[in-house]
Amino acid sequence: MIRFTETYSGQTFDLLVIGGGITGATIAYEAALRGLKTALVEKKDFASATSAATSKMIHGGLRYLATGQLHLVRESLLERRILSNIAPNFVHPLPFVFAIYEHMNTPAWTMHTGMLLYELLSVGKTRPWDKDRKLPHFKHQPREKIIHEFPPIKTHGLKGGFLYYDCRNHFPERLTLAFIKSAVQYGAQVANYAQVTGFIHEKIKDKVKIKGTLVKDLITGRKLEIKAHLIVNAAGPWVDIVLSRLGQKSNIKHIRRSEGIHIIINKPLTKEKVFATQSPSGQHFFLIPFRGKTIIGTTDKEYTGDPDQYHVTRESVDELINKVNSILKPQHHITYKDIDYIYGGLRPLVEDSSTNVYNASRRYEIADEASKGIDGLISAEGGKFTTSRRLAEKVVDLALKKLKYDHIKSSSASKFLVTSRIPNLNDFIKQKIAQYPMLNPHQIKFLVYSYGTEIDHLMDIYQSNKNLQFIINNEGENLAQVVYAIRYEMARTLEDIIMRRTGIGWLGMPGEKILNQIAILAAKELNWSHQQMIEQIEKVKNLYTLVQTLKKHKNETKQNISATMD
Numbered sequence: 001m002i003r004f005t006e007t008y009s010g011q012t013f014d015l016l017v018i019g020g021g022i023t024g025a026t027i028a029y030e031a032a033l034r035g036l037k038t039a040l041v042e043k044k045d046f047a048s049a050t051s052a053a054t055s056k057m058i059h060g061g062l063r064y065l066a067t068g069q070l071h072l073v074r075e076s077l078l079e080r081r082i083l084s085n086i087a088p089n090f091v092h093p094l095p096f097v098f099a100i101y102e103h104m105n106t107p108a109w110t111m112h113t114g115m116l117l118y119e120l121l122s123v124g125k126t127r128p129w130d131k132d133r134k135l136p137h138f139k140h141q142p143r144e145k146i147i148h149e150f151p152p153i154k155t156h157g158l159k160g161g162f163l164y165y166d167c168r169n170h171f172p173e174r175l176t177l178a179f180i181k182s183a184v185q186y187g188a189q190v191a192n193y194a195q196v197t198g199f200i201h202e203k204i205k206d207k208v209k210i211k212g213t214l215v216k217d218l219i220t221g222r223k224l225e226i227k228a229h230l231i232v233n234a235a236g237p238w239v240d241i242v243l244s245r246l247g248q249k250s251n252i253k254h255i256r257r258s259e260g261i262h263i264i265i266n267k268p269l270t271k272e273k274v275f276a277t278q279s280p281s282g283q284h285f286f287l288i289p290f291r292g293k294t295i296i297g298t299t300d301k302e303y304t305g306d307p308d309q310y311h312v313t314r315e316s317v318d319e320l321i322n323k324v325n326s327i328l329k330p331q332h333h334i335t336y337k338d339i340d341y342i343y344g345g346l347r348p349l350v351e352d353s354s355t356n357v358y359n360a361s362r363r364y365e366i367a368d369e370a371s372k373g374i375d376g377l378i379s380a381e382g383g384k385f386t387t388s389r390r391l392a393e394k395v396v397d398l399a400l401k402k403l404k405y406d407h408i409k410s411s412s413a414s415k416f417l418v419t420s421r422i423p424n425l426n427d428f429i430k431q432k433i434a435q436y437p438m439l440n441p442h443q444i445k446f447l448v449y450s451y452g453t454e455i456d457h458l459m460d461i462y463q464s465n466k467n468l469q470f471i472i473n474n475e476g477e478n479l480a481q482v483v484y485a486i487r488y489e490m491a492r493t494l495e496d497i498i499m500r501r502t503g504i505g506w507l508g509m510p511g512e513k514i515l516n517q518i519a520i521l522a523a524k525e526l527n528w529s530h531q532q533m534i535e536q537i538e539k540v541k542n543l544y545t546l547v548q549t550l551k552k553h554k555n556e557t558k559q560n561i562s563a564t565m566d
Contacts, residue, residue, distance in 0.1 A: 001180075001488065001489065001490045003190075003193075003217075004039065004189035004190065004191050005041070005194045005215065005217040005222065005224060006219075008226065010225075010227070011037075011227070012037075012228060013038060013039045013189075013227070013228040014228070014399075015229070015232060015396075016038075016040075016213060016226060016230070016232070017038065018040075018213065018231065018235050018242055019233070019234035019236060019238075019239075020041070020042025020045070020047065020048075020190070021042075021046075021047055021050055021234070022176045022385050022388045023391060024040055024042065024232075024234035025040070025046065025047070025176045025177075026179050027232055027234055027391075027392040027395050028040040028179070028180065028188050029180075029182045029186070029188070029392065029412065030392040030395070030396045030410060031392075031396050031399065032183045032187050033182075033183075033186050033410075033411060033412055033415070034396055034400070034408040036399070036403075036405075037187070038183065038187070038189070039188065039189045040183065041190075041194040041195075041196060041213070041215055041226070042190075042191070042193070042194065043193070043194065043196065043218070044193065045192045045193070045492070045500055046176055046177055046192055046490075046500070048496075049237070049345055049346070050236045050237060050346060050348070051172055051236075051385065052172060052343070052345065052499070053343055053344055053345025053346075054169065054172050055298055056169045056170070056171075056172060056290070057094070057166060057167065057168060057169055058080050058083050058091050058386050059076065059080065059166035060073050060076040060080055060122065060166060060386075061076050061384075061386075062164070063284050065118065069363070070117075070121070072363055073118070073121055074121045076387055077118075078124070079387050079389055079390050080122075080386060081124050081128065082389060082413045083386070083389065084128055084133060085128055085130075086412070086413070086415060086416050086417055087178060087420045088129075088133065088416075088420055088425045089422060089425060089448055089449050089450075089451075089452040090171060090174065090452075091167045091168070091169060091170070091175075092170060092449075093133055093134075094165065094166055094167055094168040094273075095164075095165055095272065096165065096273065096275075097146060097149065097150070097161055097163050098161050098164065098276045099141075099160075099275065099276070100160055100161050100162075101157045101277065101278070102159060108160065111161075111162060112140070112162075115138045115162050115164060119138060122135070125165075130422075130423065130424050132424060133425070135165040136165055138162055138163060138164035138165075139163045139164075140160065140161075140163075141160060141161040141162055143158050143159060143160045143161075146158065146160065150269070150270060150275050152328050152329055152332035153327055154327050154328060163273075170449045171450055173501075174451075174500075177489065177500070177501075178418070178419045178420060181417075181418055182417045190490075192490055193218040193492060194215050194216070194218065195215065195218055196242060197214045197215065197216050197223075197245070198213070198214035199213055199214065199245060199246055200213065200225055200227065201376075206373060207374070207375060208373060208374045208375065209375045210374065210375065210376035210377050211227060211228070211376065212227035212228050213228070213231060229403055230376055230402055232377075232399070233378065233380065234380045237255070237307045237345075237347070239348060239380075239381050240254050240255050241307070243369075246374065257302070257303045257304070257346045257348060258300055258303065258346065259299060259302070259310070259346055259347075260298040260299055260344060260346075260347055261316050261320060261342065262297035262343055263297070263317060263321070263334075263339050263341070264290065264294070264295050264296075264339070264341040264342075264343075264506065264507075264508075265296060265339055265340065266293055266340045267293070267338060268289060268292060268293065269287045269328075269332070270289050270294060271289055272289060274286050274287065274288050275287040277327055279323045279326050280326055281326075283299075283300065283323065285297065285324060291507060292474070296334070297320070298320075299320050299323075303346055307346055310344075312343070312344040314549075314550065316344065317339075317342060317546070321335075337551055339547050339551070340507060340508030341507070341544070341547060342547055347384075348381055350363065350365040363382060363383070364381065364382040364391045365379075366378065366381075366391070366395055367379040367380075367381065368402070370402075378395060378402070392412070393410045393412065396410070397410075417452075419451065419452040420453065421452075421453055422452060422453065429445050432455055436459055438463075438469075439476050440476065442476075443471075444476065446475040446476055446477075450503070458480060458481065458484050461480040461484055465480075468480040468482075468483060472510075472514055473507060475503070477504055479517070481497075481501065481502045482497055482502070482518055482525075483521065483525060485501035486526060492526065493539070494519055494522055494536035494540050495539060495543065497518060497522060498515075498518065498540060504518070505540070505543065509541070509544040509547070510540075515540060516537070519536055519537050520533070523536075
């Protein structure tokens with residue numbers, strides 16, 4: 001992929017997408033697939049904000065049944081099946097055990113009814129393209145079986161539960177990138193580190209007609225005027241801030257933002273299944289198996305500050321730990337010393353009627369800003385990772401109508417993503433294990449999940465140079481991936497490489513030797529000076545500042561980290 005902002009010469013696009021998270025990525029793909037001349041700009045890296053701050057799931061949203069959001073659940077379950085079909089290396093069946101405690105005041109028959117409804121709304125889940133990937137039906141889980149499978153959890157008040165299936169999102173950042181690559185394959189032009197600083201527009205009486213955007217390339221410093229017949233604002237938590245650059249403050253609807261954080265701890269509280277339940281305070285949370293560790297999430301708390309200044313706080317971490325410890329035996333309580341990584345992000349919410357963002361809908365909203373006197377601009381707001389493809393479909397339907405083009409039916413639900421053309425994943429993995437015996441079978445499996453059909457290109461680089469064959473972790477991640485990320489995947493920073501093109505950084509702070517090794521290789525590929533390389537290393541280290549600060553307090557008393565809040 002080539003950053004088009006480095007060579008842009010003034011052509012006019014049909015559609016220019018602002019935002020390179022999963023929403024922008026799917027819109028760009030949908031538009032390009034239907035023949036629109038499409039461009040996408042992202043002010044940081046692709047999937048570097050909300051799309052990276054997920055629980056790594058593709059799910060129907062079981063808890064939304066309780067608030068009567070049947071349409072959202074049905075749509076989510078349909079999209080779960082579609083994503084599992086078109087991106088089989090990324091989206092995998094994942095078993096969940098939902099435990100019911102006495103403090104939940106939830107009769108067993110209510111949960112059973114909810115499970116039946118969830119199953120009913122999941123029509124088609126047993127008919128995937130790949131017959132090996134059917135999702136089994138839910139089952140009642142006796143109390144004794146849950147205790148046996150999850151030894152760390154409290155047994156007092158445990159009544160039993162249910163086993164059901166949703167899907168794992170193996171690598172949300174790379175799935176987003178797969179949509180970006182698919183858009184490029186169909187003719188879209190894209191660029192990360194390309195910030196929209198304003199709009200090209202003219203006033204016609206009391207209305208504004210947008211004709212393009214002012215963009216600054218943050219890598220080269222180049223300032224551009226990118227022309228387009230129609231703009232789609234898919235900036236997530238920044239959607240209203242992008243709108244404010246028009247100077248039409250009276251017409252801007254400010255969105256609500258919800259903070260969600262996760263912690264990754266260095267012990268496996270669960271091995272194969274996700275443990276889910278509700279805390280005494282009434283919020284759901286998950287213990288998710290992740291590469292020999294456990295992801296714990298999530299929170300849902302309103303954030304009212306500047307989204308550019310957002311960062312995870314110790315207070316938020318304490319709240320999550322307290323919530324989880326409320327259902328763990330004392331000897332298994334989470335403490336700061338257990339934490340390897342902390343991450344968080346902001347969810348954009350379109351609903352403003354709910355006093356509690358936890359209960360706010362995860363629906364999306366598509367707004368033609370012409371109704372507010374701003375022609376040539378569509379805003380795509382809210383939603384969630386799972387329903388992003390469907391949101392994109394509706395956005396492009398509207399775009400075709402506004403552009404007065406003939407309607408072209410969407411085909412994105414019936415085509416593999418370009419990196420995922422794998423009719424049978426198990427057979428493909430077996431083939432690659434036989435083809436690349438120099439790595440362990442589980443390592444090849446992990447790389448297939450991450451790269452899909454591009455694994456052969458990656459392994460060509462791996463085999464071409466012994467210096468690139470250094471294995472960094474148990475999953476087989478290696479230095480060849482660094483080169484691949486820079487040459488073919490538009491990685492421009494050290495953080496891009498270890499957090500979004502590879503999963504090296506998700507396991508905790510890489511050792512000094514490994515980090516330097518990756519940085520030296522990246523510096524050579526990207527022509528960094530020694531000073532630039534040092535700055536890149538320091539930026540990566542800053543990602544772990546909170547973790548390191550908390551670990552210094554590992555001997556704090558239980559009064560500071562306890563379940564008393566619940």
